[in-house]
Amino acid sequence: xxxxxxxxxxxxxxxxxxxxxxVNATTGTRSASTGSESPADAVSSSPAPTAAxxxxxxxxxxxxxxxxxPPLSPGPSRSAVRNGDYAGRTDDDSSAVxxxxxxxxxxxxxxxxxxxxxxxKGDVEADGSMRLTGGKDKDQVLTGQLTGKRIRGTVDMGQxxxxxxADKAVKPSGLYRATATVRGAKVDGGWIVLRDGRQVGxxxxxxxxxxxxxxxxxxxxxTVDGKQLTARPVxx
Amino acid sequence: xxxxPNAATQGFxxxxxxxxxxxxxxxxxxxxxxxxxxxxxxxxxxxxxPEGTAFNLAGFSSTGAVKSWLATVAxxxxxxxxxxxLMLYGRLPxxxxxxxxxxxxxxxxxxxxxxxxxxxxYALGYQTYEPxxxxxxxxxxxxxxxxxxxxxxxxxxxxxxxxxPIVGGLVFSALTVIWLTSALWFFRTFGVTx
Numbered sequence: 001x002x003x004x005x006x007x008x009x010x011x012x013x014x015x016x017x018x019x020x021x022x023v024n025a026t027t028g029t030r031s032a033s034t035g036s037e038s039p040a041d042a043v044s045s046s047p048a049p050t051a052a053x054x055x056x057x058x059x060x061x062x063x064x065x066x067x068x069x070p071p072l073s074p075g076p077s078r079s080a081v082r083n084g085d086y087a088g089r090t091d092d093d094s095s096a097v098x099x100x101x102x103x104x105x106x107x108x109x110x111x112x113x114x115x116x117x118x119x120x121k122g123d124v125e126a127d128g129s130m131r132l133t134g135g136k137d138k139d140q141v142l143t144g145q146l147t148g149k150r151i152r153g154t155v156d157m158g159q160x161x162x163x164x165x166a167d168k169a170v171k172p173s174g175l176y177r178a179t180a181t182v183r184g185a186k187v188d189g190g191w192i193v194l195r196d197g198r199q200v201g202x203x204x205x206x207x208x209x210x211x212x213x214x215x216x217x218x219x220x221x222x223t224v225d226g227k228q229l230t231a232r233p234v235x236x
Numbered sequence: 237x238x239x240x241p242n243a244a245t246q247g248f249x250x251x252x253x254x255x256x257x258x259x260x261x262x263x264x265x266x267x268x269x270x271x272x273x274x275x276x277x278x279x280x281x282x283x284x285x286p287e288g289t290a291f292n293l294a295g296f297s298s299t300g301a302v303k304s305w306l307a308t309v310a311x312x313x314x315x316x317x318x319x320x321x322l323m324l325y326g327r328l329p330x331x332x333x334x335x336x337x338x339x340x341x342x343x344x345x346x347x348x349x350x351x352x353x354x355x356x357x358y359a360l361g362y363q364t365y366e367p368x369x370x371x372x373x374x375x376x377x378x379x380x381x382x383x384x385x386x387x388x389x390x391x392x393x394x395x396x397x398x399x400x401p402i403v404g405g406l407v408f409s410a411l412t413v414i415w416l417t418s419a420l421w422f423f424r425t426f427g428v429t430x
Contacts, residue, residue, distance in 0.1 A: 003390060003391055004391075005390075006386075006387035006388065006390040006391055007387065007391070009342070009346060012347060013346050013350045016347060017350050017352045017353070017354050019353075020350070065309050089365065143308050167363070168285070196300070197298060
């Protein structure tokens, strides 16, 4: 006698997995299209690859493997580096680094979540290498190399150098900033939302850094000293 | 001391050299299926672009919370699995329905774990950026492979008595480490929230 119970168990798990995938695929498409104020792909210089996966996903929503990567990844126009958002942590796990690439320019944010931060800017070479600078005298330097879906590099903060790895970030993870005047104080906050939902951010009131309150990664809403602000995705 | 009447796989010594040939297939098929499942999940998680977002359940603040609670439920049933298995093997006194308890707690644990894994692979992918994440990714793929092997091994009769406890123990240990590296980490980092 062969017992078939275990087979049914496996089959049920498989069916459940396929069902969840199709639900994810359909709802994922919807949220991507409604929340497209400024996701990575909407700002992309080439609209063709973004249109293709959305179309296929809507036409065949119950396809179990809705990976938009095949149409996206084999478009390596050698002339320029693809637009994208990258976020990750330093090798010593003390700080977070996020890089946003748009049309050959990059903006990066280094932040330890307590008192040390830096905004860095610069150009991205066609081979994916970059040298971004920040700080008062451009003495803070990020050097990085984009390979595939990740950027590896180092951030030199003057006193210390940090190695980091930033993986491709998908909304809502990425880099956010909010600036405003709250009760006479200039407020400037920067946030890195990591893929697992963790946030690393610093809020400066008149230049004094403090750990930042959490933002709602879906809307960017954050409350600072009783006032509601909106943190927006950062672009170079 | 209760012994499940269905536990035909246990306690029978191998019947001489005659069932040697089919014996190889009995191990080979589950092993191949297990490898295919584990490698397939890892490859899928690694190759496709993580979506970042996915379907959320009402009443929970984040998908992280949903997954942590589902994983905790699965781990709870896994403990039931361990206890009921000890009952089946007569190491603990147990009721006559400990066999059914073992089967159904296992099914529930598996079915509860599936949506968590789907979310992991769909939204986050196979990641290696820190040891916790690396082990979680690795064991997450291993778990579903080992579970498939366990299910398929249940179908063959006259296995050596140690096979099922070993494979079952691997499944249980993998799930425990997966829980420690995800849900426990989540609760310690974000607090026990819903």
